Amino acid sequence: MAAKFARHPKQALKDYEEKVPKGIFRYCQKCGAKFYFARAGKYHVCPNCGYGFRVTARQRLKMLTKQFTEWDTDLTTTDPLKFPGYQEKLTKAREQTKLQDAVLTGQAEIRGQQAALGIMDPAFIMGSLGTANGERITRLFEKATELSLPVIMFTASGGARMQEGIQSLMQMAKISQAVNDHRAAGLPYIVVIMDPTTGGVTASFASQADIILAEPKAMVAFAGRRVIEQTIHKKLPQGFQSAENAYQNGFVDAIVPRSQQVDKLGQLLTIFAGQKWRGANGE
Amino acid sequence: MESKKIAAIMAGAREDSKTDMRALINQLFPDFFEMHGDRAAGDDAAIVGGFASCGGRSVCVIATNKGKDMQERLATNFGSPEPQGYRKALRIMKTAESLNCPIITLINTPGAYPGADAEASGQGQILAENISAMLQLKVPLLAIIIGEAGSGGALALACSDQVWMLEHSMYTVVSPEGFASIMWKDGQRAQDAAQLMHIEPEWLKKQGVVERVLPENILADNASALKQLINEQLIDFDQIGLEQLLAQRHARFRKF
Numbered sequence: 001m002a003a004k005f006a007r008h009p010k011q012a013l014k015d016y017e018e019k020v021p022k023g024i025f026r027y028c029q030k031c032g033a034k035f036y037f038a039r040a041g042k043y044h045v046c047p048n049c050g051y052g053f054r055v056t057a058r059q060r061l062k063m064l065t066k067q068f069t070e071w072d073t074d075l076t077t078t079d080p081l082k083f084p085g086y087q088e089k090l091t092k093a094r095e096q097t098k099l100q101d102a103v104l105t106g107q108a109e110i111r112g113q114q115a116a117l118g119i120m121d122p123a124f125i126m127g128s129l130g131t132a133n134g135e136r137i138t139r140l141f142e143k144a145t146e147l148s149l150p151v152i153m154f155t156a157s158g159g160a161r162m163q164e165g166i167q168s169l170m171q172m173a174k175i176s177q178a179v180n181d182h183r184a185a186g187l188p189y190i191v192v193i194m195d196p197t198t199g200g201v202t203a204s205f206a207s208q209a210d211i212i213l214a215e216p217k218a219m220v221a222f223a224g225r226r227v228i229e230q231t232i233h234k235k236l237p238q239g240f241q242s243a244e245n246a247y248q249n250g251f252v253d254a255i256v257p258r259s260q261q262v263d264k265l266g267q268l269l270t271i272f273a274g275q276k277w278r279g280a281n282g283e
Numbered sequence: 284m285e286s287k288k289i290a291a292i293m294a295g296a297r298e299d300s301k302t303d304m305r306a307l308i309n310q311l312f313p314d315f316f317e318m319h320g321d322r323a324a325g326d327d328a329a330i331v332g333g334f335a336s337c338g339g340r341s342v343c344v345i346a347t348n349k350g351k352d353m354q355e356r357l358a359t360n361f362g363s364p365e366p367q368g369y370r371k372a373l374r375i376m377k378t379a380e381s382l383n384c385p386i387i388t389l390i391n392t393p394g395a396y397p398g399a400d401a402e403a404s405g406q407g408q409i410l411a412e413n414i415s416a417m418l419q420l421k422v423p424l425l426a427i428i429i430g431e432a433g434s435g436g437a438l439a440l441a442c443s444d445q446v447w448m449l450e451h452s453m454y455t456v457v458s459p460e461g462f463a464s465i466m467w468k469d470g471q472r473a474q475d476a477a478q479l480m481h482i483e484p485e486w487l488k489k490q491g492v493v494e495r496v497l498p499e500n501i502l503a504d505n506a507s508a509l510k511q512l513i514n515e516q517l518i519d520f521d522q523i524g525l526e527q528l529l530a531q532r533h534a535r536f537r538k539f
Contacts, residue, residue: 080490081481131539138537160434160456162465165480166492169456170539172435173442176411177418177536200456202407203395203435208415222407222435223397227461231397241402249403 043258051217057104057121067109101132111266116144126158134171141178159199214243295451303351327368343379346389363396395436417442423520
């Protein structure tokens with residue numbers, strides 16, 4: 001008679017899929033944990049391993065500050081290659097992220113300190129670097145230099161925006177020289193590496209900061225794992241390009257979980273807002 | 284763009300005769316003295332760097348080298364520098380800056396080497412450093428793309444005042460194979476990718492990415508015509524003051 005009560009596992013799975021609303025359980029791609037979604041909390045963090053889930057730039061902003069004035073809201077790409085299907089992709093990404101391109105920039109107040117803040121959005125075509133967000137980040141640094149503000153950049157990017165070809169590569173040089181000018185003005189630049197920070201963004205402004213912070217378990221890399229495996233013909237462990245490894249190898253100053261980021265950034269901004277050495281002949 | 288022309292550019296950029304960069308260096312700069320090592324972690328065969336004289340002037344020469352035979356090509360990862368290579372390039376360029384020598388970079392690389400060790404020793408970070416440093420160097424910079432110039436690994440040697448490329452060479456955000464594999468998960472469609480990416484040097488010139496497109500025969504006759512052009516460019520560089528040089532370089536990259 002037992003058969004009367006037993007369900008076939010396949011049927012059980014089907015019942016589960018029908019009866020349990022989507023999104024009730026969350027899966028962590030870093031540690032494999034499955035948990036009730038609310039346990040991720042307001043910072044959207046895996047309760048098991050501390051990995052911070054990918055969130056949109058606007059969600060991220062809410063975790064940092066309420067005092068924010070957005071800059072350069074209307075910049076859009078010129079679509080230099082007239083790439084087939086690109087416009088549709090952009091339209092979809094804009095609806096999803098409520099951004100014109102993959103970065104949100106503006107002036108923010110964090111723990112009473114003013115800073116120029118940029119947040120990249122991994123939901124916008126993988127946060128890839130194109131002409132529009134390249135220009136927006138460049139202007140962020142230029143305006144910060146003009147207003148004597150420190151810059152805080154939250155990076156997340158799959159690398160170059162393929163649909164914009166060589167113009168995308170040129171953004172790396174354009175942003176880098178704006179970072180140089182900001183540095184020449186004696187202003188601090190802080191990066192917070194989010195998951196994933198890769199390719200041309202790692203090979204330019206994400207690595208050019210004075211202080212480099214990273215989120216737990218964030219991937220930080222230049223080349224992707226698949227490309228490396230194909231090149232060296234060896235399987236590599238999942239997560240070998242983690243923030244923790246970058247920290248071990250000396251490329252990150254500190255790993256800072258989301259719940260502590262406001263405190264840490266506030267601490268750094270306060271330290272650097274102190275009086276600077278001008279020497280005996282200073283102003 | 285005709286697909287025939289695209290195919291010619293791709294084949295020409297990867298031409299076997301272009302892999303031995305040392306041979307070209309010796310043709311252009313017969314008294315070239317090669318330096319070795321990054322003064323920190325090693326010596327990367329994929330980067331050849333040193334000093335030479337050119338028309339009575341001292342110049343610094345930095346090149347990527349694929350290698351003349353299979354043995355050398357394996358040692359250079361087919362012209363893909365590792366972090367030690369970029370560090371070596373940077374330290375030689377800094378020397379050139381302190382000695383007031385213009386820097387000529389000769390480029391033929393598929394890109395920075397994608398290896399596990401390269402990642403661990405900071406491939407992305409050293410590229411970022413090179414780009415930043417090159418943009419600030421207080422000497423004139425001329426980059427010449429001989430074959431392939433792929434991605435950040437090429438840009439890290441081409442943040443220059445003048446960038447020239449051969450008629451059959453390509454300067455791309457990623458190789459056409461890589462592009463096809465990223466966009467369509469099919470590396471075989473490199474030709475389609477190359478078409479969409481606009482790899483034609485003339486198009487790059489229109490975009491202001493390069494200043495000059497050089498005919499292939501410029502390498503003929505011991506590259507004497509190229510040598511002549513480099514000499515003329517060095518004379519032109521003499522007419523510009525440092526402030527103007529840096530302002531023009533800034534404007535060159537700000538426009539993108």
